[in-house]
Amino acid sequence: MKTHEEPFFRYDDEQEECQRFNFSRMTRVSWRGWGIDMTKKRVKIAKYTKEKNAEAWRRYYEEQAKIKYSMFNNMRYILTETWHSSRGFFYSMLLWLSLELAGNLLATYTDKYVIEFALGTTSRIRLGIICIILISAGQLAGMLMNSGHLYAVYVGKMRLRGHFYGKLIKKKMSLNYEKTENTKINDMLNKASEGAENTAHAALFAMRDTVLAVLQIASYGAILSMLNPVLILIIGLPAIVGYRINRHKMMWIWNMADNWQNYDRQMDYVTHIGTDANFREAKDIRIFGMQQWFASVYRRVFDQRFGWFAQQDEWEFRHNLLETAVMSIGNVGAMVYIVYLVMNGSIGAGDFVLYFNSVAMLCMGVRNLCDKFSVFNWMSQNIFYVRDYLELEEKEGKDKGRSIPQGPYEIEFRDVSYTYFGADNPTIRHISFTLKKGENLAIVGLNGAGKTTLIKLMCGLYDPTEGEILLNGMPVREYNREDYYKIFSTVFQDIDVLPVTVAENIAGKKSDGIDHQKLCDCMRKSGIWQKVMSLPKGGETHLVKSVYDDATDFSGGQMQKLALAKALYKDAPVLLLDEPTAALDPISEQEMYLNYAEFSKGRSSVFISHRLASTRFCDRILLIADGQIKEEGSHSSLLELGGDYAELFQLQSSYYNDSKTEGEADE
DSSP states (O other): OOOOOOOSSOTTTTTOOOOEEOOTTOOOOEETTTTEETTSOEEOOOOOOHHHHHHHHHHHHHHHHHOOSOHHHHHHHHHHHHHHHOHHHHHHHHHHHHHHHHHHHHHHHHHHHHHHHHHTOSOHHHHHHHHHHHHHHHHHHHHHHHHHHHHIIIIIHHHHHHHHHHHHHHHHHHSOGGGGGOHHHHHHHHHHHHHHHHIIIIIHHHHHHHHHHHHHHHHHHHHHHTTOTHHHHHHHHHHHHHHHHHHHHHHHHHHHTHHHHHHHHHHHHHHHHHHOSSOTTHHHHHHTTOHHHHHHHHHHHHHHHHHHHHHHHHHHHHHHHHHHHHHHHHHHHHHHHHHHHHHTTSSOHHHHHHHHHHHHHHHHHHHHHHHHHHHHHHHHHHHHHHHHHHTSOOSTTTTOSBOOOOSOOOEEEEEEEEOOTTOSSOSEEEEEEEEOTTOEEEEEESTTSSHHHHHHHHTTSSOOSEEEEEETTEEGGGBOHHHHHTTEEEEOSSOOOOSSBHHHHHHTSOGGGOOHHHHHHHHHHHTOHHHHHTSTTGGGOBBOTTTOTTOBOOOHHHHHHHHHHHHHHHTOSEEEEESTTTTOOHHHHHHHHHHHHHHTTTSEEEEEOSOGGGGGGSSEEEEEETTEEEEEEOHHHHHHHTSHHHHHHHHHHHHHHOOSOHHHHHO
16 A cells, blocks of 8 residues: 655755654664664654555455466466576576485484484494494585585576566567656566566575475474374464464565555665766766755655665564464474473483474474465565566557558658646647658747657657557558657657667667668768767777776767767658757757758658757748647748747847847947
8 A cells, every 4th residue: 555655856855854763673784875874763654544454455455366376376487487597596406405305304313323322222333334324424415405505596596587687678678668657667667676586586495495394394294203193283283373474474565565666766766876887967966066965865765765674674573473482382392292201211312312303393394384385475476576567568569560561651640649647637739730751840849848759659659648640541550560660760869879889879780780881971961970080999989988998978969960870870761850959069050950951851850949940941840839739831931920930930049130249239
């Protein structure tokens, strides 16, 4: 059950004083980087009333009913994935299991025969030989078991974790783009990542330990049944009660998990800013003195998250204490009975050690089995997180749908509206227009008008909330989405590069598959040619200094030129440019305008810009305001109209056309 979400960044973070209370079991850990002292009183999380608690459990059972897979189905899934990803891990588990059981039995009987050897109850030579054999076999089993365990921990587990993380990364890259901006989907990814980590770390070990516990119960139960079968009931009945206690503990953790997902996401964001190798925010943080602000944000979010950690710790402590007390009843009762048999002479010293150790091992096996069944419920829920994310619906039309026809292309928006996830009002409202074949279209408007959203809708990153988009008269939804992406070359406002060579960044492929003549032509048209040729290795120079020592980093304007070269290299029939000149100097901007007619020749193009003078070379202009088309026409016709476009154009041009300088005006 989710609590109310507070704003992430607050201006009163440094002054905030939260109500706190003592938590005496905390240990002192100082996080010097963020100034976190865990001995401070933790943020108090409001206690649930009976009504809220009942509602939380009701929702828990509803969520459980929605789970598509049973615990056994999930365990079978993880075994299958382990077999496919790391068979060595699987075999090492089997080796450890057999040797651990053998080692325990050898140790149990070794104690018996060592006692009898020391007391000299029978032939010392025979007992001595048996002891040597048992001790040697136990040592060999321990050595082999340790080797298998180390392989499982350091090799098998890493392979299994990499297997799951690889599947999650691949899934994220194949989802609809708009889903990557959805906080609910991102929470699912966080849960799936945690689930993958927990699954890789514990699932196979839990199953291994469960099988071991079953074999221990069978082996030591058989030994004790020769003495008195009632001992199995004395130990088993309290264990069942302990299992119910443990299960109740784990159900609460599952039920409360949604409460801290928001805090985990916020902590990840601030941690990423502080540890990002590129540290893109470094200039702003230093110039504007934001270090303390970020630190206070982290402290506040950490306190909120730690409050839930502490509540979980208290909950587990109470349940573990009660479970230990209940389980001890059977353990103590069985051992008292064995001591009684020794006192009345029913069994000797060697048998006493054998049965006493058997009681301890049987109790351990029963408790481990009960614990593992509770862990299985928790593990099953973690596996469900992973499977739930991996089974999200991917891109609409992926690997299916109509083939894209041969160009040229005409794209029509028919009464299109789009509302972002969680927003109350649509960003785009009932827009209709057509990008004609070979047309150069400009889209202008104030910040937040919806221009970039319109571009993302056009190239298929977003799907309309209402209305439809058509390609050559057919709804885009009916086409294969991967093929649809191929008809667009784009330059977005946010530009990132990969830690590969300049040439590979532009071509989007490895160097051995690059058409170098085409590459050079695109670099010349985009204006990045001279910069690249001035580098020591030219196009083979690596980018991203945080990865390569000999790499280079480009300026904002150079990044835009690089992105334009990449768009031109793709040579798609529709060119989408979102503020491609925002970071260019006046000379580079003028060169780009002069070259625009050349590199848009034979294709349709959409040009977004705040600089209205740049729209003169476009065939048609759309002025977007409040998510709607307010004005439409050519540059000259819109000036004649005398509307908002003309007003904005006159406002911008006045800074260049004013014949008087500020000094002349003062005179």
